[in-house]
Amino acid sequence: MATFGFRILHRERDSRARLGQLQTAHGTLSTPAFMPVGSQATVKGLSPEELTGLGAEMILCNAYHLYLRPGHRTIEELGGLHQFMGWPRGILTDSGGYQIFSLAPLCRVSDDGVTFQSHLDGSLHHLTPETAIQIQESLGSDIAMTLDECLRYPAPLEAAEASLARTNDWARRCRNARRRADQAVFGIVQGAHYPQLRVKAAAAVAQIGFDGYALGGLSVGEDKTTMHAAIEATVTELPEIAPRYLMGVGTPEDLLEGVARGIDMFDCVMPTRHGRTGWLFTSFGRVLIKNAQYAKDESPVDPECSCPVCRTYSRAYLRHLFLAKEMLGVRLNTLHNLHHILTFMARLREAVGQSRLAAFREQFYADREACRA
Amino acid sequence: MATFGFRILHRERDSRARLGQLQTAHGTLSTPAFMPVGSQATVKGLSPEELTGLGAEMILCNAYHLYLRPGHRTIEELGGLHQFMGWPRGILTDSGGYQIFSLAPLCRVSDDGVTFQSHLDGSLHHLTPETAIQIQESLGSDIAMTLDECLRYPAPLEAAEASLARTNDWARRCRNARRRADQAVFGIVQGAHYPQLRVKAAAAVAQIGFDGYALGGLSVGEDKTTMHAAIEATVTELPEIAPRYLMGVGTPEDLLEGVARGIDMFDCVMPTRHGRTGWLFTSFGRVLIKNAQYAKDESPVDPECSCPVCRTYSRAYLRHLFLAKEMLGVRLNTLHNLHHILTFMARLREAVGQSRLAAFREQFYADREACRA
Numbered sequence: 001m002a003t004f005g006f007r008i009l010h011r012e013r014d015s016r017a018r019l020g021q022l023q024t025a026h027g028t029l030s031t032p033a034f035m036p037v038g039s040q041a042t043v044k045g046l047s048p049e050e051l052t053g054l055g056a057e058m059i060l061c062n063a064y065h066l067y068l069r070p071g072h073r074t075i076e077e078l079g080g081l082h083q084f085m086g087w088p089r090g091i092l093t094d095s096g097g098y099q100i101f102s103l104a105p106l107c108r109v110s111d112d113g114v115t116f117q118s119h120l121d122g123s124l125h126h127l128t129p130e131t132a133i134q135i136q137e138s139l140g141s142d143i144a145m146t147l148d149e150c151l152r153y154p155a156p157l158e159a160a161e162a163s164l165a166r167t168n169d170w171a172r173r174c175r176n177a178r179r180r181a182d183q184a185v186f187g188i189v190q191g192a193h194y195p196q197l198r199v200k201a202a203a204a205v206a207q208i209g210f211d212g213y214a215l216g217g218l219s220v221g222e223d224k225t226t227m228h229a230a231i232e233a234t235v236t237e238l239p240e241i242a243p244r245y246l247m248g249v250g251t252p253e254d255l256l257e258g259v260a261r262g263i264d265m266f267d268c269v270m271p272t273r274h275g276r277t278g279w280l281f282t283s284f285g286r287v288l289i290k291n292a293q294y295a296k297d298e299s300p301v302d303p304e305c306s307c308p309v310c311r312t313y314s315r316a317y318l319r320h321l322f323l324a325k326e327m328l329g330v331r332l333n334t335l336h337n338l339h340h341i342l343t344f345m346a347r348l349r350e351a352v353g354q355s356r357l358a359a360f361r362e363q364f365y366a367d368r369e370a371c372r373a
Numbered sequence: 374m375a376t377f378g379f380r381i382l383h384r385e386r387d388s389r390a391r392l393g394q395l396q397t398a399h400g401t402l403s404t405p406a407f408m409p410v411g412s413q414a415t416v417k418g419l420s421p422e423e424l425t426g427l428g429a430e431m432i433l434c435n436a437y438h439l440y441l442r443p444g445h446r447t448i449e450e451l452g453g454l455h456q457f458m459g460w461p462r463g464i465l466t467d468s469g470g471y472q473i474f475s476l477a478p479l480c481r482v483s484d485d486g487v488t489f490q491s492h493l494d495g496s497l498h499h500l501t502p503e504t505a506i507q508i509q510e511s512l513g514s515d516i517a518m519t520l521d522e523c524l525r526y527p528a529p530l531e532a533a534e535a536s537l538a539r540t541n542d543w544a545r546r547c548r549n550a551r552r553r554a555d556q557a558v559f560g561i562v563q564g565a566h567y568p569q570l571r572v573k574a575a576a577a578v579a580q581i582g583f584d585g586y587a588l589g590g591l592s593v594g595e596d597k598t599t600m601h602a603a604i605e606a607t608v609t610e611l612p613e614i615a616p617r618y619l620m621g622v623g624t625p626e627d628l629l630e631g632v633a634r635g636i637d638m639f640d641c642v643m644p645t646r647h648g649r650t651g652w653l654f655t656s657f658g659r660v661l662i663k664n665a666q667y668a669k670d671e672s673p674v675d676p677e678c679s680c681p682v683c684r685t686y687s688r689a690y691l692r693h694l695f696l697a698k699e700m701l702g703v704r705l706n707t708l709h710n711l712h713h714i715l716t717f718m719a720r721l722r723e724a725v726g727q728s729r730l731a732a733f734r735e736q737f738y739a740d741r742e743a744c745r746a
Contacts, residue, residue, distance in 0.1 A: 040693075040694075040699055041690075041693065042694060042697075042699050042701045044699065044700055044701070045700040045701060045704070046701070047701065047704075048685075065697075069693070069696065069697060070668065070689070070692075070693045070696075074668065074669055074689070077669055078669065078687060078689050078690075079671070084687070084689070084690055084693075085690060086685045086686055086690070295443065295447065296447055296450055296451065298452070312421075312459045314451060314457070316443070316447070316451050316457070317414075317451075317457055317458060317459070319443075320413075320414065320442065320443045320457075321413075321415060323442065323443075324413045324415075324438075326413055326415050326417065327417055327418040327700055327703065327704070328415045328417070328418060328419070328420065330700065331418070331420075331700070331704070
């Protein structure tokens with residue numbers, strides 16, 4: 001890949017954490033990185049300028065949503081996804097596997113691919129590993145994902161094994177289908193919550209060979225110990241020099257634990273979704289902005305936060321906007337939450353760069369305990 | 374009023390139009406001016422920075438809405454409306470009369486005032502001219518409005534006469550109730566669609582004496598000729614040196630015709646409300662952004678527009694956001710519409726300043742005909 005590259009700048013000795021730089025046709029991503037989610041070619045409520053202002057270097061868009069509406073061909077004709085949405089930096093597209101299995105009212109899997117009903121109009125569609133790559137090539141994202149089968153948690157071992165064989169076969173077909181030299185493709189490692197399957201899957205996907213590797217099907221209901229074990233089992237089998245992406249994760253704690261286990265990239269709807277429900281991240285725990293205690297509270301959401309929202313608005317005003325169902329409330333909440341998580345990630349990068357992640361981690365849990373006390 | 378003043382910089386010889394500057398504690402308003410509507414202490418979807426970026430110098434907030442939620446006392450304790458919503462420029466508050474008569478599920482008028490049910494929770498409230506002023510003084514707007522009775526169109530002459538006597542009495546009580554030296558109060562001239570009543574009302578309200586005068590109860594269903602006649606009848610009776618405000622109006626055509634008849638200030642929900650329904654103003658007529666013809670249209674909403682939306686986004690993208698019910702769509706549509714109307718008003722000011730409003734008007738209607746052809 002001429003335009004794609006991953007460089008590890010620093011490795012921690014006491015953990016698997018590493019500091020890196022991922023190069024794409026649309027700039028550099030400093031890793032470990034958090035990618036805000038903009039499924040439908042927009043991070044809900046925010047403008048591209050606000051996102052770059054927050055320091056976001058790559059966002060995630062969703063091929064399933066964009067395939068159904070407005071259609072990948074339309075976006076291609078309009079100059080590709082970056083041009084379409086006015087976003088100059090990196091875009092990673094999810095292949096749509098997860099959405100098909102979670103959103104489509106009807107979906108039937110065969111070895112060839114998956115037939116599903118649109119959640120928008122009930123129309124029938126068939127997606128194969130090949131078309132999944134073609135759609136993402138039309139969209140023109142910087143990183144495309146392979147098509148994978150996603151199981152509900154907890155999946156029985158036999159079902160997980162059968163599904164895994166199919167997902168690995170699909171990964172190979174995805175790699176063979178790729179045509180664009182300016183788009184990286186990441187392979188997805190599945191294996192449910194079975195470490196032995198994760199090991200097998202990681203080895204198989206690494207064997208096929210991708211620009212990067214993702215861990216799918218985690219944070220779907222399993223406990224933290226199970227998730228950490230699955231991450232560890234997977235990471236050990238993946239090539240050291242390739243970026244690793246933990247899909248759909250997660251909380252600040254999840255990011256910290258993921259980074260310590262060698263994860264380079266994360267995405268999660270939580271900061272944006274919580275913004276819409278008025279759940280705000282702070283340095284001292286969550287703030288539920290609708291609560292009556294904030295009715296006359298003139299302090300910012302988080303006095304330690306330097307985001308544009310905390311510099312300007314009071315909790316009382318944000319509460320008013322939330323109760324009055326005013327759009328600006330959602331927008332400001334989302335801005336604050338994304339600032340919180342992106343700043344947290346920047347602090348994680350700093351800690352890794354200075355080889356003091358263990359101390360950072362200790363302080364993180366001590367602070368959390370202090371807030372609970 | 375130490376902080377309030379109105380200066381007429383230029384008068385047209387061929388029309389009643391004038392160019393002015395209205396001074397408040399929160400800056401200068403160049404008139405004729407259009408005020409975006411932010412009923413609930415937010416112009417729906419937009420940030421204060423975006424509004425100042427568009428050149429808005431004064432916005433309208435609504436005392437009825439803010440009295441009910443979050444409460445004027447709360448806003449007062451939080452430092453007043455400007456501080457509460459982070460808006461550094463001028464604010465005019467409507468007294469709430471219009472909202473009570475249009476939104477409240479139940480409302481009973483007596484000479485003392487109006488008893489109404491909250492549209493939010495059904496609770497019962499009583500508003501008098503005195504409390505209407507007190508509420509607006511708590512809010513701390515730069516311009517407060519008197520309480521008026523608003524009739525449905527068409528009102529029978531006798532009912533309009535009786536109502537007018539009450540509104541004029543309320544206006545006097547409002548003037549006597551005012552205590553803040555840093556807040557201007559505008560009297561409202563009613564009189565339904567009867568020019569003879571408008572003349573009478575204007576004379577009566579001018580006799581009481583206010584910092585400015587508003588024309589209420591227009592653009593409520595009457596035809597343009599009737600509205601223009603009512604404006605003309607009113608303006609003739611108002612003091613030349615005071616600002617004149619046509620409430621709840623209107624379209625670009627209404628602004629043009631109002632300015633030519635000596636109106637200095639306007640407000641209307643149309644640019645923001647149309648933004649939410651995907652109705653976009655352009656130099657060549659409206660664009661209904663949901664229409665299929667824009668599905669692959671990569672041109673901006675209005676190629677002649679210099680707003681941030683037209684500089685960045687295509688009709689195809691705005692259509693996608695609208696169909697996907699994405700918040701960013703409403704935000705961008707609103708930004709564009711407000712830019713259109715505020716720019717139109719700036720062009721009107723320029724034309725008045727150069728005493729060429731008649732030519733401007735002729736060109737405006739010629740362009741409109743050309744678009745229809």
